[in-house]
Amino acid sequence: MKAGFVALVGRPNVGKSTLLNYLIGQKISITSRRPQTTRHRIRGIKTTPEGQIVFVDTPGMHVSQKRAMNRYLNRAAASALVDVDVIVWLIDRPAWLPEDEWIFERIKSAGVPVILAINKVDRLEEKSVLLPFLEQAAARYAFADLVPVSALKGVNLDVLEKKILELLPEGDPIYPEDQITDKPERFFAAEIIREKLFRTLSEEVPHALTVEIEQFKVEGGLTRINAVIWVEREGQKVIVIGRNGAVLKKVGERARRELERMLECKVYLELWVKVRKGWSDDERALHSLGYVE
């Protein structure tokens, strides 16, 4: 059997989490239309008769290092490149953007085979642009492979998976065969709430919030979850709560429904919104809120 680790890396919003969820066949990484939705390194484990692939989803890499959160996201993405067997570098159009150059330098120095996957081909009106781009990219670097895919529609993902397996070393499974992720349910509870906030709120507010689980308690057929939504300013708290609590209620209902599906039991979810000034630009606050590599 084959077994090994595969890092999914790329700019924010190129579709890394969507790809991971499709390959695993279950949602383990939250997604949204906004860049920088993924904040943690998440392992997704796929075991088939041919082998076990441990995918590592990473936050999007970006040049800006100004804020502590940005530095943390880049560190988390870069550390995923250490000790992997294969890198899948995802881009979302047949073009090599200036930001890709910066990522490419980091990928190259990892010294492992790199598959360049061009995602979102379902959006391409002119498919003829693909071939010249693939030729150009192949001329720039000895990629192990170049694969056009659509993570959303599942196009060519079987091909991508097959190529990955070919590149993995021989070995016994790293995780038990029925395990699909390395994160506990408590982690997913926070992530699901954060996803609903990302999808419900507009403008910059989603980036200024984080979710902390204060209680996760299983009581017979019921799971009791108390969570705090931390924001940076009073004004953001007002937005998250909404008029007469309407926004928070909507987020709570959506999150609870998904949590009940995931946990296969009734969920009692209590959400509080609190202000912690400037938490996302404060290394110590980030650490205490779970942003630890």
Ligand SMILES: Nc1nc2c(ncn2[C@@H]2O[C@H](COP(=O)(O)OP(=O)(O)OP(=O)(O)O)[C@@H](O)[C@H]2O)c(=O)[nH]1
């Ligand atoms: N049309 C199309 N949209 C896609 C495809 N893959 C992902 N998307 C969309 O692109 C957006 C970003 O997807 P994510 O999976 O959250 O991207 P990510 O790379 O994990 O983003 P970060 O969290 O910023 O690192 C979402 O709205 C997805 O639905 C695709 O193959 N085709």
